Amino acid sequence: MAAYHDPCAMPNASPYFVAVPVLPDLVDVYPGTDYAFQARAVTIPVGGSANIDVQVLSDASLGGPYPVSFYVVDGGFLDATLDATLAVNGDVSHLISNVADKPMSGLTVVWLIAESPGGRRYWPVLVNVP
Numbered sequence: 001m002a003a004y005h006d007p008c009a010m011p012n013a014s015p016y017f018v019a020v021p022v023l024p025d026l027v028d029v030y031p032g033t034d035y036a037f038q039a040r041a042v043t044i045p046v047g048g049s050a051n052i053d054v055q056v057l058s059d060a061s062l063g064g065p066y067p068v069s070f071y072v073v074d075g076g077f078l079d080a081t082l083d084a085t086l087a088v089n090g091d092v093s094h095l096i097s098n099v100a101d102k103p104m105s106g107l108t109v110v111w112l113i114a115e116s117p118g119g120r121r122y123w124p125v126l127v128n129v130p
Contacts, residue, residue, distance in 0.1 A: 014118025015060040019068045022053040027128045041126035049098040058089040062116055071111045077103045102129045
């Protein structure tokens with residue numbers, strides 16, 4: 001579980017609660033002209049869709065369930081639904097994404113959001129549109 005903690009976040013006495021996507025692909029990301037890096041993503045062609053497993057994890061039992069949601073950064077390129085909006089540690093939800101158009105960069109982002117008494121945690125879902 002420690003691997004899923006945000007290294008930039010301040011330690012918190014409350015258990016860490018996060019929704020993490022299972023992303024099958026490795027894609028090259030070019031944020032500038034002089035370097036690139038690889039990142040986990042899901043590849044979906046225009047007109048296609050994908051069912052992305054979302055693992056809900058926490059350090060300890062929180063009771064609950066607690067809200068899990070998402071935010072589509074570039075709404076004109078894809079739409080999405082989440083099959084469960086309340087979850088507890090160990091649950092697997094499914095983010096279903098449908099791609100309508102290709103972004104200029106070929107990449108777009110959906111943010112998963114998990115909320116608990118310990119705070120709100122965000123996790124990116126990188127969508128590669130070839």
